[in-house]
Amino acid sequence: MTTLEQVEVAEAQTGSSVLYPFLMVTAILTMMHYWQQNTRYVKLGNKLPGPPALPFIGNLHYLFGVRNSHEVMKSAVELSHDYPPVVSGWIGSWFLVVFLWDPSDIEIILSSHVHIDKSIEYSMFKPWLGDGLLISTGDKWSSHSKLMAPTFHLNVLKSFVGLFNKNGQTLVESLKKEVGKPSFDAHDYLSETTVDTLLEAAMGVKSTSQDGEGYNYAMAVMKMCDIIHQSTYKVWLSLEPMFRFVGMAKEQMQHLNIMHGLSSKVIKSKKEEFIKSKESPVSDNYYMTEQEETDKEAQKGTYFDQSQGLKDDLDDDVGEKKRMAFLDLMIESAQNGAVMSDAEMKEEVDTMMFEGHDTTAAASSFTLCILGIHQEIQKKVMDELYQMFGDSDSPATFADTLEMKYLESVILETLSLYPPVPIIASQLKEDVKLASGDYLLPAGCTVVIGTYKVHRNPEIYHNPEEFNPDNFLAENMQNSHYYGYIPFSAGPSSCVGRKYAMLKLKILLSTVLSNYKIMSDMKESEFKLQGDIMLKRADGFRMRIEPSKSLKAM
Numbered sequence: 001m002t003t004l005e006q007v008e009v010a011e012a013q014t015g016s017s018v019l020y021p022f023l024m025v026t027a028i029l030t031m032m033h034y035w036q037q038n039t040r041y042v043k044l045g046n047k048l049p050g051p052p053a054l055p056f057i058g059n060l061h062y063l064f065g066v067r068n069s070h071e072v073m074k075s076a077v078e079l080s081h082d083y084p085p086v087v088s089g090w091i092g093s094w095f096l097v098v099f100l101w102d103p104s105d106i107e108i109i110l111s112s113h114v115h116i117d118k119s120i121e122y123s124m125f126k127p128w129l130g131d132g133l134l135i136s137t138g139d140k141w142s143s144h145s146k147l148m149a150p151t152f153h154l155n156v157l158k159s160f161v162g163l164f165n166k167n168g169q170t171l172v173e174s175l176k177k178e179v180g181k182p183s184f185d186a187h188d189y190l191s192e193t194t195v196d197t198l199l200e201a202a203m204g205v206k207s208t209s210q211d212g213e214g215y216n217y218a219m220a221v222m223k224m225c226d227i228i229h230q231s232t233y234k235v236w237l238s239l240e241p242m243f244r245f246v247g248m249a250k251e252q253m254q255h256l257n258i259m260h261g262l263s264s265k266v267i268k269s270k271k272e273e274f275i276k277s278k279e280s281p282v283s284d285n286y287y288m289t290e291q292e293e294t295d296k297e298a299q300k301g302t303y304f305d306q307s308q309g310l311k312d313d314l315d316d317d318v319g320e321k322k323r324m325a326f327l328d329l330m331i332e333s334a335q336n337g338a339v340m341s342d343a344e345m346k347e348e349v350d351t352m353m354f355e356g357h358d359t360t361a362a363a364s365s366f367t368l369c370i371l372g373i374h375q376e377i378q379k380k381v382m383d384e385l386y387q388m389f390g391d392s393d394s395p396a397t398f399a400d401t402l403e404m405k406y407l408e409s410v411i412l413e414t415l416s417l418y419p420p421v422p423i424i425a426s427q428l429k430e431d432v433k434l435a436s437g438d439y440l441l442p443a444g445c446t447v448v449i450g451t452y453k454v455h456r457n458p459e460i461y462h463n464p465e466e467f468n469p470d471n472f473l474a475e476n477m478q479n480s481h482y483y484g485y486i487p488f489s490a491g492p493s494s495c496v497g498r499k500y501a502m503l504k505l506k507i508l509l510s511t512v513l514s515n516y517k518i519m520s521d522m523k524e525s526e527f528k529l530q531g532d533i534m535l536k537r538a539d540g541f542r543m544r545i546e547p548s549k550s551l552k553a554m
């Protein structure tokens with residue numbers, strides 16, 4: 001055999017050694033594909049409206065060329081205009097996702113005690129939140145949600161009024177350095193103040209604690225939220241080796257060690273205190289320090305008197321109650337017979353830190369941006385505040401917050417157009433027949449409820465893209481569908497922290513607005529929205545501020 005012939009034979013052998021396995025794999029994949037296409041699950045999924053899917057990759061080709069999470073959001077919203085309020089999409093050929101934005105369909109899912117299982121995407125929270133309320137299901141979710149409900153009782157929330165005022169003033173101080181600058185991103189400030197407040201409300205720990213532990217914890221919460229955001233839109237990070245390769249696994253572990261270390265330590269010491277002082281609850285000791293501090297500050301005339309705020313509350317008995325952190329209340333419940341281990345308490349505290357932080361920071365950042373754009377609406381908020389406080393800079397009481405009706409409408413409208421949680425996802429345990437049409441969703445599929453999309457539905461809201469707080473006047477809300485406004489979700493697994501959030505937002509925003517005029521040269525249509533797990537502005541929450549000379553002068 002000549003050399004040339006030998007080369008040809010070798011090439012033919014190499015060719016067939018590549019070709020046969022290739023043909024085998026193709027044949028197996030083709031058989032699998034046909035088998036899948038004939039399953040009931042795929043057949044039902046294929047009957048739903050949606051863009052055409054390609055073999056093997058499903059609709060993933062829609063993500064080709066999309067560069068960042070702002071573009072993902074933009075394309076998803078554009079695509080949604082072409083379909084009815086039920087749209088299916090395939091990730092690969094097996095993973096069916098159904099998007100809903102008709103309130104009557106949403107009601108079927110959110111009002112159910114059966115469909116509370118979170119979708120697989122929530123597993124990214126697991127290392128941090130374990131089996132806390134956000135992720136858990138079944139009996140555990142049900143017993144913990146009952147246990148947590150009293151923690152958010154209005155009387156408990158009222159005791160936070162002083163803390164909210166104090167942190168609002170700290171924020172006003174920090175913002176001083178931004179006065180007169182052409183523009184700045186307010187989100188970092190609002191994120192920091194939110195995490196500081198939560199740290200104290202949830203665990204009774206100050207971020208300014210001398211040992212720096214509180215500060216490190218607050219930083220770790222913010223950085224963990226950032227890692228989770230990145231993992232949602234950088235799809236390759238969902239592969240464990242990649243996550244490790246780019247150093248994120250190590251970074252995540254460092255933050256988790258800080259957070260879990262502090263929460264475990266605080267739980268241990270609070271439990272010991274509680275056991276030592278069974279006669280007088282643990283919070284007495286905790287509160288003594290608070291009270292001493294209060295008295296000292298009150299003498300200086302700078303403290304936003306917590307008890308004063310509570311004494312003129314509608315509910316008088318609360319005035320004498322002492323502020324307890326959520327954790328104190330959980331320890332008390334656990335000692336009174338409720339079954340909750342230390343690990344479970346830690347999971348719930350971590351869940352509150354996550355759910356309560358990014359959401360409230362986004363809500364307050366959006367509200368300020370909006371007020372900067374709509375000066376006439378800012379003026380109306382200021383008029384309302386002036387009616388209540390005149391030129392006095394006394395801190396808001398709980399009763400005051402009930403009078404902030406226009407500010408409340410502004411917050412509610414902001415949460416409508418810019419819901420901090422833009423989607424809620426769950427996995428169906430059973431088939432679901434929808435109300436909006438003749439559609440049957442197969443068990444096992446993921447249902448995504450687009451809060452952002454529901455709130456911009458012209459069939460529910462007149463002029464849905466226009467910012468109009470009057471949408472929330474009582475007379476305009478009479479005919480609204482309960483499941484047509486869901487920034488806090490709705491039904492059994494809705495947000496336990498919504499009253500806390502509204503109270504905190506009113507106090508924080510009224511404090512900032514009493515001190516600064518907010519300005520912006522942008523239009524809402526120029527916002528670059530990014531919607532992964534939280535809705536944010538990819539271009540930053542930019543605004544300008546100047547001291548408001550007097551509320552009257554506006």
Ligand code: HEM
Nearest residue numbers: 133134355356359360363421487488489493495496497501
């Ligand atoms: C403007 C602020 C807030 C918004 C828009 C908001 C929104 C939501 C939404 C939409 C859910 C359902 C999430 C899902 O099912 O995937 C939720 C759940 C939850 N939120 Fe909030 N939230 C806010 C503030 C807070 C605060 C301040 C806390 C605690 C201090 C909190 C604690 C929780 C918890 C523990 C859950 C899980 C409830 C469960 O699954 O049973 N949230 N929140």
